[in-house]
Amino acid sequence: MLGFITRPPHRFLSLLCPGLRIPRLSVPCAQPRPRAMAISSSSCKLPLVAVCQVTSTPDKQQNFKTCAELVREAARLGACLAFLPEAFDFIARDPAETLRLSEPLGGRLLEEYTRLASKELSVSLPPRECGLWLSLGGFHERGQDWEQTQKIYNCHVLLNSKGAVVATYRKTHLCDVEIPGQGPMCESNSTMPGPSLESPVSTPAGKVGLAVCYDMRFPELSLALAQAGAEILTYPSAFGSVTGPAHWEVLLRARAIETQCYVVAAAQCGRHHEKRASYGHSMVVDPWGTVVARCSEGPGLCLARIDLSYLRQLRQHLPVFQHRRPDLYGNLGHPLS
Numbered sequence: 560m561l562g563f564i565t566r567p568p569h570r571f572l573s574l575l576c577p578g579l580r581i582p583r584l585s586v587p588c589a590q591p592r593p594r595a596m597a598i599s600s601s602s603c604k605l606p607l608v609a610v611c612q613v614t615s616t617p618d619k620q621q622n623f624k625t626c627a628e629l630v631r632e633a634a635r636l637g638a639c640l641a642f643l644p645e646a647f648d649f650i651a652r653d654p655a656e657t658l659r660l661s662e663p664l665g666g667r668l669l670e671e672y673t674r675l676a677s678k679e680l681s682v683s684l685p686p687r688e689c690g691l692w693l694s695l696g697g698f699h700e701r702g703q704d705w706e707q708t709q710k711i712y713n714c715h716v717l718l719n720s721k722g723a724v725v726a727t728y729r730k731t732h733l734c735d736v737e738i739p740g741q742g743p744m745c746e747s748n749s750t751m752p753g754p755s756l757e758s759p760v761s762t763p764a765g766k767v768g769l770a771v772c773y774d775m776r777f778p779e780l781s782l783a784l785a786q787a788g789a790e791i792l793t794y795p796s797a798f799g800s801v802t803g804p805a806h807w808e809v810l811l812r813a814r815a816i817e818t819q820c821y822v823v824a825a826a827q828c829g830r831h832h833e834k835r836a837s838y839g840h841s842m843v844v845d846p847w848g849t850v851v852a853r854c855s856e857g858p859g860l861c862l863a864r865i866d867l868s869y870l871r872q873l874r875q876h877l878p879v880f881q882h883r884r885p886d887l888y889g890n891l892g893h894p895l896s
């Protein structure tokens with residue numbers, strides 16, 4: 560069976576999508592393929608997810624336009640769940656601007672996204688089995704304590720296909736780092752750390768565990784989510800351009816291998832303004848650690864199918880969760896409350 564594990568059949572479903580203007584040809588199952596790429600009709604029924612890559616700027620309206628175009632494209636291509644990166648709403652020039660541009664969850668921007676997610680069901684799209692869910696990976700949220708703290712939360716919001724907020728997770732590890740060559744990041748200047756983890760959420764693609772960007776450096780969090788039932792871990796990001804080449808893919812693949820989850824990482828890319836750029840390289844990693852989809856340079860999206868029977872099989876063949884020794888090192892990532 561090892562051969563099966565190292566070359567899972569769904570590996571061939573990975574799609575490399577060259578940017579926003581995806582040729583229709585890259586739609587899975589939409590065209591004849593060479594034999595090695597053949598997709599059985601049953602794999603066509605596997606849920607398709609879309610990972611969107613953008614370059615947010617301080618211009619909220621323009622950012623929404625770009626994201627909405629990608630989300631519509633994802634829906635048209637048959638995705639049941641689309642992922643947007645951290646700071647999909649905007650990337651500001653300084654903490655004061657970040658605070659000024661922020662909104663509460665009940666504000667206008669989320670209302671627009673609600674309309675976007677739910678509208679996609681009713682307009683003249685081809686009928687789909689699933690609606691379009693949206694992972695909004697890192698909304699600058701004015702929380703209930705805004706008046707007292709004058710600080711925001713970095714909030715990962717999950718909308719269902721009716722546009723309802725089904726889960727929120729507020730980034731718990733804030734990125735206060737000074738990497739030579741990258742410019743200092745001090746997220747806590749404007750942001751409060753979230754108080755708790757969020758239990759994984761059932762979606763049409765599988766059970767999604769919510770995290771944000773810098774959280775990926777803390778395997779305790781991913782283990783906690785996996786032990787709470789996550790099948791897909793999400794790390795919407797705005798990763799730095801120095802740490803990116805060194806750590807991004809290694810961390811994401813490590814999180815996928817050790818939790819035996821799919822890992823979906825929608826990323827910011829390119830130059831946001833004169834002071835800031837991000838690494839890009841949005842990707843989907845399967846539970847074996849294979850990168851099954853990745854975005855090319857610049858704004859765009861890539862697609863991947865989520866095969867939960869493969870995930871379960873892998874967990875049976877390689878039962879690391881049964882081999883843990885909490886008696887030696889404690890129960891890292893103990894179950895969520």
Ligand SMILES: O=C(O)CNC(=O)[C@H](CS)NC(=O)CCC(=O)C(=O)O
Pocket residue numbers: 645646649650651657713734744745746772773776797798799802803
């Ligand atoms: O600033 C905003 O508006 C949104 N937040 C972010 O972009 C955050 C904090 S500055 N970025 C990261 O966490 C990058 C982590 C990273 O690059 C690493 O772990 O190496």
